[in-house]
Amino acid sequence: MMPAAFLRPALFAMLATGSPTAADTVTVFAAASMKNAMDEIATAWQAETGHTLAVSLAGSSELARQIEQDAPADVFISANADWMDRLQDDGLIDADSRFDLLGNALVLVAHGDEAAPVQIAPGFDLMGLLGDGRLAMAMVDAVPAGIYGRAALDRLGIWDEVAPQVAQADNVRAALAFVATGEAPMGIVYATDAVASDDVTVVGTFPADGHPPIVYPAASVAASDSPLKGDVLDFLRGDAARAAFARQGFTVLVD
Template sequence: MNLKSRRIPNLILAAAVMLTLLISWNLFKNFSSVATLQRTSLTVSAAISLSQALQELKRVYQTSNPNVTITYNFGASGALAQQIQQGAPVDVFFSAATRQMNDLQQSNLLINDTRRNLLTNRLVLITPKNGLALSDFKELTDAKIKKIAIGEPKSVPVGQYAQEMLTKLGLWQQLQPKLVLANNVRQVLTFVESGSADAGIVYTTDAKTSDKVTVRLTAAENLHSPIVYPLAVIRNRRNPAAAKAFVDFLAGDRAKIVFQKYGFGIAS
């Protein structure tokens, strides 16, 4: 076989090798593009008092992270923690009190190094906008006050704080017949807005959302446990890296500006 005859098979082989490499490279690029574009879904269970701030922050976060879909589950912290303990598919928990987060930590349901105390709040007494102008919590015993709305203390942190405060003031037992227990802090607000309750105890952040109520008093901080909002990533979920990234965003300076706009304090 002459030199020219031997060169033709070699050229065919080289072309085949090049074609194989090109196909492999294109397949790799396509796979990489699909992986990059693959959407990540996160479910965040959060205290309902955080709803407005978190909705705004969701829009901010997804502007720079368009492939991350965030779904919120808002409610009372106690009920949300119970759902997680029962196996609800939750990636991040943002509580309005430390007790519920402690319960999950004791059950080994948290990625511990992700837990942090992020926000603070204040407890206030509200009345309907044109309601009685109360100047002391002891005036809640007045016969003119028929119904007082608070959160259910066993599952709603704002109710827990209200019970602690009223107990320290020596009013808890005396006010029992007047209490209307709500499933979450926003329901307390609704009871007062509608006039179904003559007064209610909510967070200052919730009172700020309504033009139908008036803040009459702010509780001294030594009358109840510190109002602290912890958050953490839940263990054994599919996207822990994405969940950690979102938690880091919520703890960052951009998010703090939004939280403060809605009346939250920043935990030290």
């Protein structure tokens, strides 16, 4: 699935004074798992500044590739460091603007609101729980949530057994939707995604030491000439954004 249609900044030109115009649009490419928080933040940004925050959501890998293809993004927030590293190595982000914004946790969710909790540890019988059903995950070779999930199952020693029953989705929110609608009985998503649906139950949390640390770096895009991209990064560190992230279950990493 391609990300939502790119919303080009309405006006990048600056006034002769060097200040932004009265109603500029800043485009943020953000990992799909950030949807609810970014909805709140976009509203708060407009209320405080009068400017518009246009948020394009998709898997981090997809967004990074779009930036590589000169998509009109001003700020990028990835769900892992690798995709940000790739853009930085190619000079496509402003390295000096980069910082680690958020942390997250990886959970196992089940369809419905009455699923019993399970203990996720070596020897965990995930296949017994799945039966003939599928395990919904984001793409395990490209999307951060899928990469983390595969690593966690590898650490538990059950990836090879479970792999044939994995239903891969374009991004973590799509994986969540498979479980929420009952197309898959279980799935692996971020803790923050589980909060977004009343139709799933968190039945277990994967040990944090069983997969690479889940870190969301943010940075401005080098090709962008928006005078507001630095202001957006500052806003993401501010009280309104921090509160929105916390409400969705993220760990805020910036001081």
